[in-house]
Amino acid sequence: MKQPDRIAPEETVGGPTAPTAYRKPNGDSPRTAGDPICLPPGISSARFKTFLLRLAGICGEDNVTAITKEEELHHESYLEPSKCHDMFSIMNKEAFIASAVVSPRHTGEVQAIMRLCNEFEIPVWPFSIGRNVGYGGAAPRVPGSLGMDLGCNMNKIIKVDVDGAYALVEPGVTYFDLHNYLVEHNLRDKLWVDVPDLGGGSVLGNTVERGVGYTPYGDHYMMHCGMEVVLPNGELVRTGMGALPNPKADPNAPAYEQEPNESWQLFNYGFGPYNDGTFTQSSLGVVTKMGVWLMTNPGGYQSYMITFPRDEDLHQIVEIIRPLRVGMVLQNVPTLRHILLDAAVHGDRKSYTDSDKPLTDDEIDAIAKKLNLGRWNFYGALYGPAPVREVMWQVVKGAFSQVPGAKFYFPEDQPDNIVLQTRHNTLQGIPSVTELKWVDWLPNGAHLFFSPIAKVSGDEAVAQYALTRKRCEQAGLDFIGTFVVGMREMHHIVCLVFNRKDPKSCEKAHWVISTLVQDAAERGWGEYRTHIALMDQIAQTYNFNDNAQMKLNERIKNALDPKGILAPGKNGIWPQTYDAKSWAIKRPSLASLR
Structure with a gap:
């Protein structure tokens, strides 16, 4: 040739x-x-x-x-x-x-x-x-x-090991697939899979992009163990313990078909330099298999929602969250959601207003009252036997009761609250696509995520909220967002909803996010993940x-x-x-x- x-x-x-x-x-x-x-x-x-x-x-x-x-x-x-x-x-x-x-x-x-x-x-x-x-x-x-x-x-689930509490999956395995496998094989009483907001995504793909979920296993990259990777030249490697051959494997079989070392999904690091991070958010290899640790059934579970009535409660809420999260009283990855995020799941913008201007505080308060929600809404869960959950709940409830007007709900208290019922499932590893509904806030709805990282601080939360809301409203968009609290940091996920069939609306969303990237960098905040159109700009910060x-x-x-x-x-x-x-x-x- x-x-x-x-x-x-x-x-x-x-x-x-x-x-x-x-x-x-x-x-x-x-x-x-x-x-x-x-x-x-x-x-x-x-x-x-x-x-x-x-x-x-x-x-x-x-x-x-x-x-x-x-x-x-x-x-x-x-x-x-x-x-x-x-x-x-x-x-x-x-x-x-x-x-x-x-x-x-x-x-x-x-x-x-x-x-x-x-x-x-x-x-x-x-x-x-x-x-x-x-x-x-x-x-x-x-x-x-x-x-x-x-x-x-x-798209194969290659293995689920109950004793080791892990799965080995290919890229096409979705959160629905893995959860359904556990249900169909009567393993749900033993093992849970942590899921993100939408269950149709790839377990492997979300992990290598360093995505998050909401159970105690919410840091997906932290909970992976072992990768099979094709390098740019076509060479195949297995990371961690996977680099040690299995003496029982057929040496004459192609490398990708050889039975892996039995410890591949049990110990992350193997020997020598730790390579796995090289293949996340990168262009250095194609991950074709990955191990993921599964959460053992905690023996009890209770989700809850706490509503806070005032916009200005944000500072106090975040200051309460920090010591509880660091101290592992808040066991899972909790979320603090702005009212418009929840409102958008319940209905589109036209169901609340005929105005085409960004919603005012009075209008937003009216929406919160209509839905029996707060300006900020906190979703969390308790895990473990009943005595453990009861003690934890008393600490959580006592701490957040310091916020005037805070109200506490379990799912049975609001059976018609779509978000609360969905979070009840999500926080125990049951996937759904319900949260797709907030994208329909506008006609022909689409969205971008602006995702800066900050320390868990009331001052930082208030500053990020003020800045992002200001930029959204400058472009004629509503602020829709949530704070997702990790072990030591906050992901502030700003959901920029726009009309994908309106060039002007697309341009507005592009202006907001590109401007916020620069704004954030000037304040020491960096995004952890982004749309392909913003990759260069964020990398340069x-x-x-x-x-x-x-x-x-x-x-x-x-x-x-x-x-x-x-x-x-x-x-x-x-x-x-x-x-x-x-x-x-x-x-x-x-x-x-x-």
Whole structure:
């Protein structure tokens, strides 16, 4: 076969090859019949068609789809997600779009795909399910990348070990899948799985993006143990104890089929440097298997809600939360939700107001009164035998009773409260999709997440709330958000809801989040996760000591992936084969919104 055309001439500089010209966006290149909507950067139509034929030879024709039709861009449902573009895009639908999507059937095919992409110099963007809503879904940062749909075929629960309280899963296993497995095998009385707000996402995918849930096992990355990873060159590694072969394994079987060491999911670290973090929020490997620790049934459970009547109660509430959380009296990952987040689950904006202006304090108070909720609503749970729960409850209730007007509820006290009933399930590891409803706050609702991290402090909470609400209202949007309290920090999740079919509404959301990123950095707050359109901007705020961390990330990227094949631009890390500046995304101005 003819050798691939080079993307750019190369010369040797200090050993590794380094390009003298770099990949740039395609611009308005002409398309020929059968071409995808967007070709990979620097790749001709003929070359791409040859690549697709070779790809079908690996995975079968049924598992390779070129994105050639505009209809492919009409998938906008969480339950039936797009595999090629961002369903909640704040830019045009072709800003982040795959050229084709491949669905490997096993790890060996993932290895072969990575080798083929290196041969043809095609960028590839792996994803598990495509439901990473609010952060870009399945869309690649570089338009024209090959989307690698790991969840379509690689969806096996390989093992659930009751004694070890863990599961070994492939990327396509959702929270619903794992929970249902426990129920169907009569294991729910022994084991629980921690779940995020929406249960349709990938257990593996959420973990490698460092997502969170709400039981005592809510830090998902903390509760993983052992990964199988395909490196950018197609090489396969198993981390931690997985690097120690199982003496019972068949040495003649392909590496990915070999029975793993029995301690792989029991001890995180193995021997030597700990590599797992390298493969989270990164472009250094494709995770094809992962262990996850399951929570043992605590022997008793009680969820609760506490409502607080005044907006200004926020400071006191957070000051009460901190010592209780650090001291593990608050056993789970509690949430403090603004009234509009709960209100949006109960109904859309039109059910509360005919105004198109941001809701005033008086209007928000009226909504709280109508729903029998507070301006702030706290959701938590107690775990353990009844005597333990009773003691814990007395401490929790006594502490929060210091806030004037605080009211305490168990789920049976408000059977029609959709949010309370949903949180009752979520906090014991039962997945749902009920929380999708808040996205319908506006017509054609979509959302972005702005997610700054701060210490658990009343001053910090009040400052973040004031800033984010101000920016939302400047753009004509309502503030909708929640504080999610970890072991020592708060994730402040601001839910920017916009009308995805209204370009002006999309631009407003883009302005708010890009402005808040800068605002936050100036105050020492950094986001822990973001939408693909904001990755560069946020990465540039983590710039201590002349961008020392980014320089380290780039050195590792270029060493492991010298051609820049795997997820170029992910989280702001651009390989040496790309001209990062030409991929910059323009931020809208406030003046343009008027």
